[in-house]
Amino acid sequence: MQQRVLKVLEFGKVKEQLIKHAASSLGKQKVENLIPSTNYEEVVYMQEQTDEATKVLRLKGNVPLGGITDIRPSVKRAIIGSMLSSIELLDIASTIYGGRQIKKFIEGMVEDDIDIPILKSYVDQILPLYEVEQSIKHCIDDNGVVMDGASDKLRTIRQQLRSSESRIREKLENIIRSSSAQKTLSDAIITIRNDRYVIPVKQEYRGTYGGIVHDQSSSGATVFIEPQSVVDLNNTLQEARVKEKQEIERILFELTGEVAEVGEDLLQNVEVLADLDFMFTKAAYSQKTKASKPIMNNNGYVRIFKARHPLISPSEVVPNDIELGKEFTSIVITGPNTGGKTVTLKTLGLFTLMAQSGLQIPALDGSEMAVFENVYADIGDEQSIEQSLSTFSSHMVNIVEILNKVDSNSLVLFDELGAGTDPQEGAALAISILDEVYNRGARVIATTHYPELKAYGYNREGVINASVEFDIETLSPTYKLLIGVPGRSNAFEISKRLGLKDDVISRAKEHVSTESNTVENMIASLEESKKEAEAELTEAEEIRKDAEQLHKELQQQIIEFNDKRDKLYEKAQQKAVDTVDKAKLEAEEVIRELRKMRTDQNALVKEHELIDAKKRLEGATPTLVKKKQEVQKRKENQDFRSGDEVKVISFNQKGHLLDRIGKKEWQVQIGIMKMKVNEGDLEYISRPKPVETKPLATIKGKDYHVSLELDLRGERFENALVRVEKYIDDALLAGYPQVSIIHGKGTGVLRSGVQEYLKNHRSVKSTRLGEVGEGGSGVTVVAFK
Structure with a gap:
């Protein structure tokens, strides 16, 4: 990809937005080095990476990538034998810990049967290196200070240091608290000069304490003296500090050696963590821009649904559908200035760069993008003062370069093709250039003002006209792309709206050829037909979605019914088996008793005893009764009625x-x-029996039927509660054990109000939200006492 194209299409600004989501310098470095790939397999793999990372963020919200830093310079220094500082070692321990956390996190998701094979393959490469991390953390605290427990020798030295400091301070405090101190000292404090404890003495009393002068104030009135009485103690302290430094260096060298032993493993971990951070950076950017994974192809076909330019504010951007590369490989866009033609070019070009960089695109699911070998763009004012080139000349220099390189695996974007010169010659050049690019097999989108190019799409196979819509009522563009409809001149309509007299406009129209008027009328008709078709398509799509939802709900109900029926059959069968088993046990008990009676009574069993035993045996035999609901068949002369x-x-x-x-x-x-x-x-x-309540019969009539559900959707809150109160009374009079109240989901205000009323109703036993097959949270099911 040409750097100039990346700049013109503002790919760098996308990277600026992307880098904000990186968790570490590793991810930021990856973003800075990001360039689009032209290898189809690599692009598909990168899209899969981003898609898996997006899935993880969608399910978990975030990932543990904290504490990871770029430790590669430190590790390389350790490998060649340099001593690492405590801060560098602490960063290494933190990165090892961060790698182990993300490894544990991803492996936990895999154990939950979440399909993320690419991420798993990455974390499988991370080595825990727990021993090195613990060695470092055992010796160095969170502030980068080597701790006393790093070695027994260091602990002993630190104890000597504290003991010496304590004795020095004790002697100096005795001095500054003495009766003569107020006279001889500038201030009753203990301070440090050249790493030795001193006291501030007035210049005229410098000989009072003896010892060594280490410094004096800027005025010379005060000298900082190390009294002779603490010189030896300070010397002992300095010796201990030297030993402490030597021991710390020994510990750091030892830890550096441990790092060097696993240096290659650490470098591998860092590379993996950099890739993981980069993947989740792209995923976070996808969430921010509400992007989706494009379907990639290698045949130059592009189809984007509701494309939104990522650098335009979401509140201002107008989504557009763009298709190119199947029925037509060239699009010529005409329309007014500031109408959105250039934005369309940049959107397609930028989406191509993003998709080939592994980034998801801000468009609806199901969008398709192609992998192009090259993207060429001639967009914007190319005037060059340094090269003494006019706008037209600089455009032509760029176009000539494009024509020298373009092939069948290229995407070409021309903005205002042929502009900056004589309109007739410019139009002829534009047509010739488009023909040349088309014959090379490239995919091309061009914008133009020339009316001659409106007919271009009709005269050539594989080329289609397009335009950006303009609202005559508001005198402003809608920024909506209309593929298949060429742009028309709105000069007369705009002039009329702005107050130009009708006779002036009429005379102007006389100067326009009949052919031009015919074309303009045709274009206007096309625009109107396209609007009507889109409105009808939207309505049909809504109806289709409603029908699909209804079908799904019905299927779900049937499935649930069959499941319940099967479970009841299984339960009944098991109950029958249990009953038979119980009967067999009792039968065996009866037989045992008969045998015992025969043995005890010398085989003389009286008749009444046999009859009694037989009755018990018969009573133990299970009677499996298959309950059948008595269904009253409709007579030939009996009609169905509402409520049956x-x-x-x-x-x-x-x-x-x-x-x-x-x-x-x-x-x-x-x-x-x-x-x-x-x-x-x-x-x-x-048929439900009529309620024998005289008031009801008087008011409602004997054939009055109360529905099993009340639909409140679209009602005002106060009216809804009145309807609920009346409906509950009617349902109670009808003898229903349970009813449903449909309030919809919406903001939840109506649902809360209805449930609050029902909770306080004396006849309501319980309420619950509907299950999946009953309408979910849009329905409240009411059970009566």
Whole structure:
């Protein structure tokens, strides 16, 4: 990839956003060195890496990558024999620990049957190196200080140091507290000069204490003297400090040696951790931009759904669908300035660079991207003062370079092709250049102002027109890309909206050729047809989704019903087996008693005893009764009525009749599902008895039916509670043990209000949210006392 193309398409700005998500300098370095790959297999593998990391973040929220640093320089120095500082060793221990944590984290996810084979293959390469980490942490604290316990010798030396310091301070404190100290000392303090303890003495009393002068104040009025009485103690202290330094160096050398022994393993760990940090950096960026994994191909086909340029604010960006490389390999975009033509070019170019770098793209799932060998772009004002080139000349220099290199595995982006010169010549050049790139087999998108190029897409196979939509009412672009519709001139409409007189506009129209007017009218018709088609497609898609959801819910209900039925059969079968086993045991007991009676009574068993034993044996035999619900068949002259309990034969499910739809069709309520069923598929079971409550009969009538559910969706809060109160009373009068109240999910205000009311109702036994097949949290199921 040309560096110039990376700059023009602002790939560097994407890397600036990406680097903010790196957890360590290792990941940041990877981002800084990131360039798009042109190898198809490598690109597919990088996308798989990012996708697995995205899956982990989606499931776990974050990953333990803290404490990892770039320790490679320190490790290499250790290998060649240099002594590492305590801070360097501490960083090495921290990185070893960080590697072990991420290894444990990923392996835990694998044990939970989460499919992340690439990440597992990486953490398998991480070596724990627990002994080295513990050796370092046993000797060095979190602040990088070598601890007393690092060795017995260091502990002894540190004890001597503390003892010497204590004795020195004690002697000096006696001096500064003496009666003469106020006269001879500038200040009653103990301080340090040249690593030796001293006291501040007035210049005129410098001979009072003897000893060594180490420093004096800037005015010369005070000298810092080490009294003769502590010189020997200070000497002892200095000797101990030298021994401490030597022992610390010995310990650090020893630890450095341990690091050197596992140096190659450490370097391998760091490389793996760098790759892992980079993967999760890309994944975090995908989450931030709401990106998705593109399907990669190697045949130059691009199809992006609702593409959003990652460098434009989410509140301002307009998603667009872009397709190229199958039915057509060239797109010519026309339309007004600032309408979004250049953004479309940059979006496709930047998405290509991102996808080939292993980054997910800000678009909907199912988008496809191609791996191109080269991406060429001629975008922006290329005027060069240094080279004395005009805008047109500088564009042509760039285009000539592109034409010298372009091939069938290239993506070419031309912005305002042929601009900056005579319109007629510029249009002719633009057509010729597009023909040349098309004949080379490259994928190309070009933007232009030239009306001649509007017909270009109609005259050549594999080329299509496109435009950016312009709203005449608001006099502003909508930034929406319309593939298949060429851009039209809006000069007359805009002028009229801005107040230009009609007669002036009419005279202007007379100067426009009949062919141009025909083309403009055709374009306007295409735009209107496309809008209508998109609206109808959106409506059809919503209907399709609703039907799919309904189908899924019905399937789920049938599955749940079959599961429950099977479980009941198994339970009944087991109960029967248990009953038979119990009967056999009792039968054996009866037989034993008969034999005992025969033996005890010398085979003389009286008749009444045999009869009694036989009765017991017969009583022990299990009677398996297969319960059948008495189904009252519908008489030929008996009609179905709303509220009847029926069985839908084809689904083997019970339900209630709601309303007659046609002559032979009914709407049947099965659980939370409502469906149309032919009378021939219905089997009558029972009819609810009318409630013998006079007020109800008076008010509702004898045929009044209360539905098993109340639908409150779309109701205002106050009206909803009034309906709930009335419905609960009606359901209680109807004798229902359980009903459902549909309030929807929404903000949860209506659900909370309904449940609060039900909780305080004296006749309500319990409430619960619906299960998966009942509507989930959008339904409250009410059981009565």
